[in-house]
Amino acid sequence: MSRLSSFTSPVLTLVTAASKSTGIVVVGLATSGSDEPTLLGVPAAIAKAVPKRFGADVLELAEDLGATSELGKVTVLPSIDKVRLVVVGLGEVDVTPGQVRHAAATALRTIQGTEALDGPVAISFELADPELIQAAAEGAVLGAYTVETQATEARKALPEIELVSDNKTADAKAAIERATVITEAVGTARDWVNLPPNQLYPASFADEATAWLKDTKISIEVLDEKALAKAGYGGVLAVGGGSTRQPRLFRAEYAPKGATQTLALVGKGITFDSGGLDIKPAAGMYDMKCDMAGAAAVITTIGAIARLGLNVRVIAYGALAENMPSGGAYRPSDVLHMYGGLTVENANTDAEGRLVMADALARATQDNADLIVDIATLTGACVVALGKRIAGLMASDDISADAILDAAEVAGEPLWHLPIPDHIDQGLKSSIADVKSSGDRNGGALAAAAFLRRFTNGSDWAHIDIAGPAWGVDAPYAEVPVGGTGFGVRTLIALARTMSN
Template structure:
């Protein structure tokens, strides 16, 4: 459960923990950020020194990524997080508060803490970043135990001298976005025996029920009737039939129309081209794109952004059986194009192609698809950076600006004629992959591009690397499912809505 978030002009009198900052000023001179005369007076009375002096004594520094605990004051624990240079950016604040709240929430035996974040937040962008960092840093996936673990943090208060309408809007946005990211993380962390196409579709409907979002779920009969050859082929090997979830948010007066498409492979064994055991363990995360899209739609609607959004989550379980599709099969896709399948472990592009083609029928201004699509993207960009492929420079700029504002890392990859030519087939309109292993992320992007209607702007986000954090937690990113792309998609919708 996402903690509550509030705004205050001063440090609340009774808090379980207070997060302060240490910044570097005047040629690397450290300075404590966020303390108050009242706090200093109480600290001097108890310990004989100011909070700043104690922070220096215990080794608190301005270096980003550092967190130091100070002696408690009347039951209130004080923590100091490194901010780096005093001229902080929203991303620095988001990361720092994430580090601080992870440290606070990670204490042994804590539950239902109230935490004040006092970092001299002076403008709405910094307030929103601090709110997101704090809430996302406090995230813990609830283990599936007979007796649930207690919630570590239940309330975060941001201390700021600014409490005007813009500041309050920033707090509200941070809470909405963080709740959406929490849900995306929870879905991606859920074991695949509990989250499969039907249950995932039901969960999406339940999550959106309180918003002005119309939800339609296409089951296997509707998919067959509609000609969704890619989704049906991928899901054909499992006893759990595929689903396509269509979501529509259409506020009155919206002038821009954004289409979102998410990959929802609830478990990917590789199909008949089965994965090695070591590569199969993390394949519950192969639905991260769909989780991000569904969560983003909820946040966009909850924030009341004035942009029309039509979204599709293509859900299937890719398993080997007597009814599995094969390498070499020719599939007829939703838009009538035929595809020579080259590998049953390249299933994501097939379900995405059907959903992108369907999204194109809604006449959007921009289609953005999100998928844990290729290991090749991870080889190229590592585990923390997603790939971006688009069909136009303006679209690239728009997506990169949204990602920067959201504090998520994407890097643009090229789409060349050479890669497009890798898809030539002698038995169908195209192959689903190239004739060699090189440039796999680019070939996959070129394949998806074939299903984008002519004249429609399109962007592809390959989140194969950052969707799961297999290393230690950092900033506001936990170990496990990260909920990556939710913040970028919400920021993008905000740009299109003129906010």
Template sequence: MTSTTVPTITLSTSVAKDPGILVVGLAEASDGEVLVGLPDDLAKSFARALGTDLAELARQLGGSATPGRTVLVPAPAGLRVVVVGLGPIDVTPEQVRRATGAAVRVVAGLAAPAPKTVTISLETTEPEVIKGAVEGALLGAYSYRPIAPEVPGISQVTLVSPNKRPEARQALDLAVTTAKAVNTARDWVNTPANLLYPETFADAARSLARNARLSAEVWDEKALEKEGFGGILAVGGGSERKPRLVKLTYAPRGARFHLALIGKGITFDTGGLNLKPADGMYTMKTDMAGAAAVLATVAAIAELGLRIRVTGWASMAENMPSGSSYRPSDVLTMYGGTTVENGNSDAEGRLVMADALVKASEEHPNLVLDVATLTGACMVALGERVTGLMARDDATADLILDAAEAAGEQFWQLPIPEDARPKLESKVADLKSTANRYGGALTAAAFLSEFVPADIPWAHFDIAGPAFNEGNAYDYTPSGATGAAVRTLVALAHALAG
């Protein structure tokens, strides 16, 4: 089950005579709305044929400079033009990313007998803006169609830019690799849980590793039991589909920084014996979005050839109720020996993550990050589009927030207050997995922090909100899986590699 074919994308310094479907912008300037990216010769021919300029015609059809507002304008000689709102004329990379995503989604939905070609002309010059435009186009072109016949999508995208320097091509290559990783994560998250479960997910990770020339190691249920991965085994114990732990390694010569990434890979979460309500279970195939992001990111970093060592860990299990399920009040012995009293079998993510955090820390990485659709509490606090960031120190948090800003993803730092850890005290174990209902995202982070040595910088991403879009598509974000955190992780690795 895969997405539609990823279009090829090229750079050009000018709009070709046959541009396919042309995308231009409408932006806010000091003297009103102005058209961006339309060549003078086309502007003159449009004015002669239409009796008005393209900007005015776009406005008559409902277009404006409002970010993402998109209209299709019929033009002379059969040419079709999409005019998309850019917002203020001094554009940011994220403005352009959203605009190209919105425009390309419109183009992808147009009826056509064959795949379409698109030319995007938005006067992109700076490398960061070029990268944003390319990412927006490729992410906006994404469509997941596992059963329906393939609809002709977009085969070719040309981005018009006057920048002829190598930096332009480098920006394009970085954007293509990043967008491909995002779409890989989206495909995995969108795949139904009867097709993607721990064994098949691990097989997919192995296949990804072979293609990216990464080393891969997989622990099956026997290996997990032999080495004492009590959290993963407990969570996966109720399912006939046995758990897995996957490790992908990228270790280029000369790398001085070691980044460890840990992803939650619950391929379906019923809540276990603390069964979720029916409505809350429908989207639980998405509970492996953290693992999908981590694995796709490692492959992207390898493809880019960044000089940074990266290990990606994915804890995979299916949380099901049965006679062999773990129970509330069970005491589990985690990898490394810490004992945990299980407070709620629907708080399973932190248990599988804890095992992997300890295992990853044994290699003494310079930075440990974990990514998980962990708590509904984070969604209550930050909504459906913002990732919650919790870190031990502000320097690490600032590093990640800078990467998120560069990538165009919304992150917000939350605290791990001093009173969070005492709430996890247990009378029968080293700690309890849950506390009371207040500040649930914060106590979950406090729990995870117990499994990373204090001398290793660590941060936690809670992507429960932004990992899956249950509403309509918008900008470059489709309905369904979004690939949340991939762009930030790639940007962070790029910054750390120097």
């Protein structure tokens, strides 16, 4: 089976000193209060050679060329003995994983864009903590990521990356291994989101996901339109009914022996969203290939969890459909019979994501999960409320919400906890069905969550609305590119680690 995505993480190596073949060394410039900035990680040979050639030490040279400790500020120094030093601001010297990830990503993005690479790139920040080593490795790979285009010119290869540290422990080596697996999952999710919708559609997405998971101990089930109809998945079938490309429900399960916790993940997989009969304006439709970012996140997450060997049972659902207008399309005011028995009065065909998610959530409640988490590019209202960089989090209870927030903090992905007020839920009443798919425009993100909660059957559950951060616009920042971002993958993996026994 051919693969649509070609992303593979580069070789990540933990070293005590940059190898002789290394052509670029990235060092950090940090500050502590009002003290003079400190350069971290400069190789001894370079520190000795610079004064002889330039009549100033490395710090003076860097500052003369504009280097500062401002987080992510990159300054490229002249080559010294065939090695180019890249100085990046780290902010405060007592660095956090977020600072390290940001700095490494910005440096590698600059290097990928401007430097001719002929050998490994070394990240030399004087890091010892495994968590910081992992953050540096993640940032370097994700910052170097480039979109695979359909042009004749091949995607620029990622450089081999060396992480310079005196820490030789098993924990440090494990941090590098985790970073390799995690960045490959994020990079693959980005690739899938960036694929054009004539190539990634429900059936091909299911095939792609199956191929990506083939070397893992994961069982896979794919329901086609006939199986969906037989089982009563009225939401997925309605949304996908207007397209010639029929819908799918993708289910993957990882069940290691001895696991005592179960995590169910549900992702929205609308491979293209025209809005259906409530069609979007042209300007709002162009980027709608990204509407499957939630499904990309949960499928790559379960693959990463299996490859990391985490001892937690995980089930991932991708609700895959293409929302198109045609004679077979569903309509506003249709009543849909959902999986599990509830009926829904459809309010708007451009609020399709919650319908496919509702079917998948209802199915996930049968897995006896300790926690169900869904992730979706669900509402423009969430973008209005929180902007493009922050995801909205809504949950059945504070304990579930806190578990997600803690995982997001570890991963470095910003979430904001929003409520599901009773009065919002009341706005979903229907006179002809169990529930209406949406209410008025006010509190739209909250109403969508309230609708989804109806299908969780009282389970511990959390909903992550990634309509903003799933798709990067304008310019890259930190480890986040323009286009598909892979948002949510790192958070979900971090959550699974907390549930692993």
